[in-house]
Amino acid sequence: MEIRKKIQVDKQGLEQWLDRMIADGLRVFAPVRSGAKVDVRQIVNASEVADDYIQTIQSVKRFAFPKSEELFSYRKGADGVELKEQDVDALPETIAWKVRPCDAAGFTPLGGIFNWDYKDKPFNARRAKLTLISFSCTQSDDACFCTSVGGGPGNTAGSDIQVTELSGQHYLVEAITEKGEAMVGKYLQDAATADDVDKEQYLAKIPVHFNVKELFAKLGTAFDSPIWKQQSERCLGCGACAFVCPTCACFDIQEDAKGSSGKRIRCWDSCGFSLFTLHTSGHNPRPTQSTRWRQRILHKFLYMPDRLAVTGCTGCGRCSRACPVDMNILEHLQSITDHD
Amino acid sequence: MNELIAKVKSMFADDVVKLVVGFEKGNRGARPFFCKSAEEADKLILDEHCPNNVAVYLTKKELLGDGKVAFVVNTAALRSALELSVENQWKEGRFVFLTLNPGGEAVQLENAEAIAAYLQEHPLAVNDEDRQLLDSIRSMTPAERWKYWTYEMSKCIKCYACRAACPLCYCTKCIVEENRPQWIQPWSAPLSNIEWQINRAMHQAGRCTGCGACKEACPVGIPIHLLTLSMMEDAMDVFGQKPGEVNANGNMLSTFRVEDKEDFIR
Numbered sequence: 001m002e003i004r005k006k007i008q009v010d011k012q013g014l015e016q017w018l019d020r021m022i023a024d025g026l027r028v029f030a031p032v033r034s035g036a037k038v039d040v041r042q043i044v045n046a047s048e049v050a051d052d053y054i055q056t057i058q059s060v061k062r063f064a065f066p067k068s069e070e071l072f073s074y075r076k077g078a079d080g081v082e083l084k085e086q087d088v089d090a091l092p093e094t095i096a097w098k099v100r101p102c103d104a105a106g107f108t109p110l111g112g113i114f115n116w117d118y119k120d121k122p123f124n125a126r127r128a129k130l131t132l133i134s135f136s137c138t139q140s141d142d143a144c145f146c147t148s149v150g151g152g153p154g155n156t157a158g159s160d161i162q163v164t165e166l167s168g169q170h171y172l173v174e175a176i177t178e179k180g181e182a183m184v185g186k187y188l189q190d191a192a193t194a195d196d197v198d199k200e201q202y203l204a205k206i207p208v209h210f211n212v213k214e215l216f217a218k219l220g221t222a223f224d225s226p227i228w229k230q231q232s233e234r235c236l237g238c239g240a241c242a243f244v245c246p247t248c249a250c251f252d253i254q255e256d257a258k259g260s261s262g263k264r265i266r267c268w269d270s271c272g273f274s275l276f277t278l279h280t281s282g283h284n285p286r287p288t289q290s291t292r293w294r295q296r297i298l299h300k301f302l303y304m305p306d307r308l309a310v311t312g313c314t315g316c317g318r319c320s321r322a323c324p325v326d327m328n329i330l331e332h333l334q335s336i337t338d339h340d
Numbered sequence: 341m342n343e344l345i346a347k348v349k350s351m352f353a354d355d356v357v358k359l360v361v362g363f364e365k366g367n368r369g370a371r372p373f374f375c376k377s378a379e380e381a382d383k384l385i386l387d388e389h390c391p392n393n394v395a396v397y398l399t400k401k402e403l404l405g406d407g408k409v410a411f412v413v414n415t416a417a418l419r420s421a422l423e424l425s426v427e428n429q430w431k432e433g434r435f436v437f438l439t440l441n442p443g444g445e446a447v448q449l450e451n452a453e454a455i456a457a458y459l460q461e462h463p464l465a466v467n468d469e470d471r472q473l474l475d476s477i478r479s480m481t482p483a484e485r486w487k488y489w490t491y492e493m494s495k496c497i498k499c500y501a502c503r504a505a506c507p508l509c510y511c512t513k514c515i516v517e518e519n520r521p522q523w524i525q526p527w528s529a530p531l532s533n534i535e536w537q538i539n540r541a542m543h544q545a546g547r548c549t550g551c552g553a554c555k556e557a558c559p560v561g562i563p564i565h566l567l568t569l570s571m572m573e574d575a576m577d578v579f580g581q582k583p584g585e586v587n588a589n590g591n592m593l594s595t596f597r598v599e600d601k602e603d604f605i606r
Contacts, residue, residue: 035561057559057561058497067497067498068528143367233372233374234372234373234374236501236557238499238501238503238504238557239498239501240499240501240557242499243499244497244559254525254527265527267498268497268498322501322559324391324501324553325371325372325392326366326367326368
């Protein structure tokens with residue numbers, strides 16, 4: 001992606017920028033440490049931002065696709081039914097600070113799903129009001145595999161601005177989108193340009209573990225493979241992997257009904273749940289955990305590349321870290337590519 | 341451990357079992373392992389810190405097949421297995437349990453009575469960290485406690501990893517999935533998250549064996565095990581209901597008598 005503007009700031013300048021956005025009344029979310037875990041929370045001060053961690057527990061997908069949201073409310077009165085849609089114009093502008101490139105990249109598959117045929121109004125409205133300020137990765141861990149699925153520690157896809165730590169006290173700030181350029185222009189107008197800085201040398205080195213095209217080809221004939229049963233034996237069937245995933249977009253529709261009024265709610269769902277495909281008749285086309293695990297992998301690495309021309313995984317490794325029983329996705333994908 | 345692995349190998353060799361459920365080395369410590377042959381048995385590991393409670397697989401019939409299955413487990417899983425036996429979830433002859441006693445010797449337990457006798461010698465001790473947390477929460481005023489749990493539950497994403505990791509959450513249809521009527525709102529929201537965890541704690545009262553698998557499984561780090569741990573202690577104090585024991589007065593949650601002294605229940 002073309003970089004619109006490259007500038008350099010020091011640590012103080014970076015924190016002042018963040019504090020000024022908060023002072024301007026913008027809703028800023030950033031990684032915050034709580035005990036041993038780091039997760040995304042709204043902050044009121046730059047000093048709250050966590051350092052020295054690989055990945056937040058949850059992705060930032062919830063700013064465009066919240067864990068639950070009211071689609072509309074209704075009330076039945078004497079004159080008929082009154083419907084009130086979610087007022088997407090009233091949604092606040094949101095800044096997501098220190099997002100990982102693999103999180104920002106997740107909005108490409110998410111956007112693909114929410115605009116496949118029907119253009120989803122709440123998703124698109126929230127996405128339009130979201131500014132993603134990503135920080136490229138200078139560290140990685142064994143769960144990371146962004147480079148195997150077309151991403152990288154300095155990938156700018158999805159980001160409005162990307163910040164790279166050059167050395168202890170200096171940062172490269174790249175404006176990627178028009179929105180990002182305007183923000184840099186407003187908050188960092190005095191910063192020195194840094195057109196000659198090459199961020200590559202500062203990025204984490206993340207090996208390519210498998211060939212995603214080869215994986216795609218193998219999956220095309222893997223539906224009846226015994227590998228699904230082998231891999232899924234220990235899977236407990238919870239939704240942790242799907243809910244922390246930056247690209248998982250499956251949702252359920254629920255009614256919050258009270259007498260003659262109520263709300264229709266959209267909330268996260270997971271293909272790992274046994275009820276996910278249960279029919280009213282009682283038949284379940286995915287009756288076992290192995291068939292549900294197969295769906296998870298095929299959806300991300302076969303169906304989505306096929307239908308949306310994008311892999312449904314950014315290699316963030318969150319599912320591997322969150323899984324209570326170590327269903328490590330990288331390990332499983334490698335065993336598929338190694339399988340005859 | 342070598343003695344235990346030798347036992348497993350002889351069980352495969354003598355065709356006593358076709359499957360052994362235990363632990364193997366994973367990407368970040370131990371993880372559950374379905375061992376299907378004597379050759380694979382060398383991968384088995386076991387210690388008291390194995391993070392998951394593999395007793396959760398005792399009720400997963402589709403994974404276990406029809407034959408006898410051996411479980412290589414630590415004391416936490418034995419406690420769950422015993423409670424599952426009290427709840428009639430398995431019968432003698434279905435499983436054989438292998439564990440290591442504190443001296444590192446392999447112990448083979450064939451039935452609930454043997455497990456109960458073994459656990460008599462290895463009673464549950466709530467660890468210091470949990471004890472301190474429980475004490476600090478119990479010493480809070482109701483308002484402080486409400487604030488504490490409201491904040492913790494606001495993090496819940498309703499992934500149900502707590503339920504999935506719990507050997508005693510074996511219902512084929514959980515109350516949160518009932519929709520006629522809908523007892524608990526299934527989506528994640530501050531109130532419905534609290535409703536869910538209150539329900540889970542109540543359903544676990546007198547049954548939870550204090551293994552902490554729910555806490556280990558929670559991806560967002562809510563100390564939910566404190567709720568069931570607290571209920572475990574209350575059930576012991578108030579009703580004399582101890583997990584793994586058949587209570588002469590019947591189970592406190594599922595026993596009804598017309599002469600109950602409480603008015604609300606009649």
